[in-house]
Amino acid sequence: MTDPVAVAALGALDQAINGIALPAPPPSLSHRLRVVPSAVRHRGLGGYAGEHAEPRGAVVARCVRAVLDVRVDGGAEQAAADHLQSVVSALLTQSNADLRGRGIERLALNDQMPPDPRRAQFELSFEYLHLPTSSEGRIDTLDLAFDLNHTPYRARYRFDLATRTLAGAPQPLSRFMASDDAALNAGSPPGDWVFDAAGQCIVQNAATQGGPLDLGDPHKAGSQLLWRVSGVPLASSRFIASIEFDATSPDGIGIVFGRSGAARWHFLASQRHGYHQFGRFDGEGGWHTLGAVAAGFATGVRHTLTVTAFDHTVRASLDGAQTLDIHTDLPVPAGELGFFTQGNAGARFHRVRLIELY
Numbered sequence: 430m431t432d433p434v435a436v437a438a439l440g441a442l443d444q445a446i447n448g449i450a451l452p453a454p455p456p457s458l459s460h461r462l463r464v465v466p467s468a469v470r471h472r473g474l475g476g477y478a479g480e481h482a483e484p485r486g487a488v489v490a491r492c493v494r495a496v497l498d499v500r501v502d503g504g505a506e507q508a509a510a511d512h513l514q515s516v517v518s519a520l521l522t523q524s525n526a527d528l529r530g531r532g533i534e535r536l537a538l539n540d541q542m543p544p545d546p547r548r549a550q551f552e553l554s555f556e557y558l559h560l561p562t563s564s565e566g567r568i569d570t571l572d573l574a575f576d577l578n579h580t581p582y583r584a585r586y587r588f589d590l591a592t593r594t595l596a597g598a599p600q601p602l603s604r605f606m607a608s609d610d611a612a613l614n615a616g617s618p619p620g621d622w623v624f625d626a627a628g629q630c631i632v633q634n635a636a637t638q639g640g641p642l643d644l645g646d647p648h649k650a651g652s653q654l655l656w657r658v659s660g661v662p663l664a665s666s667r668f669i670a671s672i673e674f675d676a677t678s679p680d681g682i683g684i685v686f687g688r689s690g691a692a693r694w695h696f697l698a699s700q701r702h703g704y705h706q707f708g709r710f711d712g713e714g715g716w717h718t719l720g721a722v723a724a725g726f727a728t729g730v731r732h733t734l735t736v737t738a739f740d741h742t743v744r745a746s747l748d749g750a751q752t753l754d755i756h757t758d759l760p761v762p763a764g765e766l767g768f769f770t771q772g773n774a775g776a777r778f779h780r781v782r783l784i785e786l787y
Contacts, residue, residue: 676777682698
């Protein structure tokens, strides 16, 4: 999948190189500068490089390794060699401050290539900082379990969306797909996912329900809003997912994951019945409770829910306090992820972050 920040980084590198003042070629001569990238890597923690003041939001960074190829065309060999030397000298004598101001961290002549009167190469390192275009608001809490990654795997950011940034979009839910479980109760309304422009959040307005709301039966069907990155379904089996939500209803709210066809896993929190639960549906009528604990959530209050899944482990934390840590009989399958509600007609989602583990 194409990394849009990496694409922007390559475009910015071309602009930075083309912005360097070079000697004009004599008549009958011309010179060409071509950037040949060899690697684009995240810089910082998963690409995170800090906070931008205005508009307030995250700054993400990419480091580009490349070769700058310089060629002189036309004219006599000696004239071409002389002009090449003047271009090389101009590049070598750029001040470090000017280069760094353009994002260029290293520009070094490759003196190992065979002598050529018309061609020279430079090794190039470039840092691209991608600034936010709209404010994400102030960060009031940090979920250290999410950001510090307490798993055996390395982490990379995959999806980070503050729903307030959807305000004004012609199709604010275009990066999601709504889906209801098939095993709903008779008479249950279908899911009703909408973007609330005034509240700048995604809302579930319907009490979509399958099975009981309490823990008497593992049957926990409901409505899902699946996350799509560039319109493509996710297929993650090792991840850390964090959502920020509040609810006016005390009924089930959480996330679905490992979704493939009808089969899926879920985490569900219920304030009305006082539990946090991991469950699984095998797609053929089999509902299973993987683990549950007495807990809930306060209605009318914004919470951060973090779910970690890898191999045979699933964990859940609410507002930084771990409530479940379960070893499962089956490994977590690869599949889609998304918001999940059961019987909750007042669920409001403000942000989603996804880190993949590899």
